[in-house]
Amino acid sequence: MAETKNVLILKVALKMKKSVWRRIAIREDQTLHALFHAINEAFDWDFDHLYSFFITGVKNASRKRIRESPRYSHPSCFEEPDFFDSGSFGQDASRTSIGSLELAPKMAFEYLFDFGDEWWHVIIVERIEPADPETRYPLLLESHGESFDQYS
Secondary structure, three states: OOOOOEEEEEEEEEOOOOOOEEEEEEEOOOEHHHHHHHHHHHHOOOOOOOEEEEOOOOOOOOOOHHHHOOEEEOHHHHOOOOOOOHHHHOEEHHHOEOHHHOOOOOOEEEEEEOOOOOEEEEEEEEEEEEOOOOOOOOEEEEEEOOOOOOOO
């Protein structure tokens, strides 16, 4: 009998306008890079930009939360060490499973997409439940508010 995986139900909101959000389900064995794809598809962002996830814990308002939190970034940040200071990007998001982060309900973390335009998102773990073996994840469960034009 195959082991049942859990799925995390995440609410992903734009930091600048929290009334614009998406609810996404993702299995614990999927990577942060898979979450990047799910978020970008849900918000209609282009995929040709770098990103980082910052595991800031519970709703932390401190300004140093970003500097002191674990960081997981786009795999391209680690491919060209002469171009990027890869040490400042933390770990490779494509090698980091959601389950390895030990997230729990009500925990929050942040996602920065496009280092130039800086689209910040707040991600809240709403709940964790058994995955449906018949469902393909990540899965967009709900959308609220219109996406912004990425380049406006």
